[in-house]
Amino acid sequence: MALTQSGSTGDHWSSRTAFILAAVGAAVGLGNIWRFPTLAGENGGGAFVLVYIGFVVLLGLPLVLSEVLLGRAGGEDAIGSVRKVAEHSNRSEAWKGIGALQITAGFLILSFYSVVAGWVINYVFVAGEDFLGALFSGNPLSVAFAGEDQATITGRMGDLFADPGKLIMLHAIFMAATIWIVASGVHDGIEKAAKWLMPAFFVLLVIVTIYGSFTGEFARAVSFMFTPDFGKLNPTALNEALGQALFSLSLAAGGLLTYGAYVQRDVKLAPTAAMIAIADTCVAILAGLMIFPIVFAVGLDPAAGPALIFQSLPIAFNQMPAGSLVGLVFFVLIFFAALTSSISLLEGPTAWVIDRFRFRRPFAAIIVGGVAFLIGVACALGYNVWSDVRPLGFWNIFADSDILDSLDGFTGKIMLPLGAFLVAIFVGWIADRRLIQQQTGLSGGMFMLWRFLVAWLCPIAVGLVLLFGLVPGLLGTS
Numbered sequence: 001m002a003l004t005q006s007g008s009t010g011d012h013w014s015s016r017t018a019f020i021l022a023a024v025g026a027a028v029g030l031g032n033i034w035r036f037p038t039l040a041g042e043n044g045g046g047a048f049v050l051v052y053i054g055f056v057v058l059l060g061l062p063l064v065l066s067e068v069l070l071g072r073a074g075g076e077d078a079i080g081s082v083r084k085v086a087e088h089s090n091r092s093e094a095w096k097g098i099g100a101l102q103i104t105a106g107f108l109i110l111s112f113y114s115v116v117a118g119w120v121i122n123y124v125f126v127a128g129e130d131f132l133g134a135l136f137s138g139n140p141l142s143v144a145f146a147g148e149d150q151a152t153i154t155g156r157m158g159d160l161f162a163d164p165g166k167l168i169m170l171h172a173i174f175m176a177a178t179i180w181i182v183a184s185g186v187h188d189g190i191e192k193a194a195k196w197l198m199p200a201f202f203v204l205l206v207i208v209t210i211y212g213s214f215t216g217e218f219a220r221a222v223s224f225m226f227t228p229d230f231g232k233l234n235p236t237a238l239n240e241a242l243g244q245a246l247f248s249l250s251l252a253a254g255g256l257l258t259y260g261a262y263v264q265r266d267v268k269l270a271p272t273a274a275m276i277a278i279a280d281t282c283v284a285i286l287a288g289l290m291i292f293p294i295v296f297a298v299g300l301d302p303a304a305g306p307a308l309i310f311q312s313l314p315i316a317f318n319q320m321p322a323g324s325l326v327g328l329v330f331f332v333l334i335f336f337a338a339l340t341s342s343i344s345l346l347e348g349p350t351a352w353v354i355d356r357f358r359f360r361r362p363f364a365a366i367i368v369g370g371v372a373f374l375i376g377v378a379c380a381l382g383y384n385v386w387s388d389v390r391p392l393g394f395w396n397i398f399a400d401s402d403i404l405d406s407l408d409g410f411t412g413k414i415m416l417p418l419g420a421f422l423v424a425i426f427v428g429w430i431a432d433r434r435l436i437q438q439q440t441g442l443s444g445g446m447f448m449l450w451r452f453l454v455a456w457l458c459p460i461a462v463g464l465v466l467l468f469g470l471v472p473g474l475l476g477t478s
């Protein structure tokens with residue numbers, strides 16, 4: 001039973017495949033290609049990857065199903081859907097706060113996500129220029145960034161960060177593209193974008209991975225990613241692995257709740273949720289297998305941190321056959337992935353504005369995207385004119401974080417785990433059990449297993465990690 005016939009924005013996906021592509025598009029993004037390899041590299045590889053996969057299976061997957069089913073059962077924007085389900089279950093309306101928390105998180109993530117995506121656009125231009133140069137010199141398969149030494153390549157990132165105008169312009173381009181797609185509607189915008197961009201993304205990903213496996217040190221990358229060294233695991237790594245699992249699956253940021261509301265009633269949600277989680281995880285692992293062989297091939301450090309794809313990889317492309325072409329393909333691929341994610345981040349708050357204020361969709365998208373853009377401008381300025389601003393400086397776990405890092409840290413370490421924790425409590429304990437079971441389409445043992453994971457394991461595990469993340473900080477020991 002769905003509580004309403006259709007989303008109050010009146011929209012539906014045209015098919016199950018369309019929903020899967022859009023949801024996988026939301027899940028697969030900078031999180032998979034930039035954040036996951038970075039974290040895996042910093043945390044020693046194998047053990048982190050293993051814990052990450054464990055979190056995805058035991059916590060992420062049940063939560064994806066929980067959020068999508070809440071969205072479909074309610075059939076409204078993220079806040080309205082939770083309110084509807086709470087009402088139907090004779091529970092307090094206040095639970096709709098879960099929706100509010102989630103779309104706020106999505107909105108804040110969007111604001112800095114777009115800034116980082118702007119860096120990607122910069123590298124699409126750089127690599128494109130380089131490839132065109134190679135093409136016109138009659139040697140399209142030449143190495144990338146030809147004739148540049150490492151210092152020049154590394155310096156490019158610093159130059160970009162020092163240039164507020166450029167950072168803001170790139171951020172504006174990306175946000176405008178995101179707004180344009182969301183303004184075009186669920187069917188003609190979001191769905192269409194996912195239908196084109198996701199297959200293109202997969203093809204490019206496979207091409208670069210195969211390239212890396214031939215030209216790079218594939219075996220070493222495999223052993224780096226799959227040989228666990230549990231000595232490298234500590235509470236911080238666990239915390240990061242969970243945060244990354246939530247972020248990568250697009251949980252607790254309003255996107256899945258909102259996309260769920262557009263799912264037709266006859267779609268079986270459990271296998272669909274599984275496909276989303278599996279696809280997202282495969283892409284993260286493939287991204288590692290794409291990046292690390294190249295990094296190892298030229299003797300670079302896998303623990304280079306956030307600079308991994310913006311500095312290390314261009315250095316690597318510089319030394320590899322057909323590097324200019326591959327470099328361009330690589331950055332275009334990340335751009336596609338980022339765009340299908342940012343539209344889900346914008347859709348959450350936009351759907352709420354449409355429902356709440358009865359604004360027309362394009363107007364709502366422009367307002368929400370515009371405000372997120374302004375917050376992003378502050379993030380961009382945090383790299384230059386406001387580089388000593390520490391917005392959460394009073395809070396010791398964020399004491400060293402610049403504006404962008406503060407937003408990233410606050411959403412990732414606090415808002416997402418909190419949002420996921422509340423969803424687990426709500427779906428596991430508060431909402432009407434019959435409604436929930438019917439929406440899952442699960443029966444017997446499978447339903448019991450799923451319910452156990454949502455009602456017990458998720459709150460306990462997510463709650464502990466949240467506490468671990470915060471308490472040492474609150475006590476001033478980290």
Ligand code: PHE
Nearest residue numbers: 027029030031247248250253
């Ligand atoms: N999952 C996206 C990524 O991995 C980011 C995202 C988070 C998108 C939350 C939507 C909601 O890049």
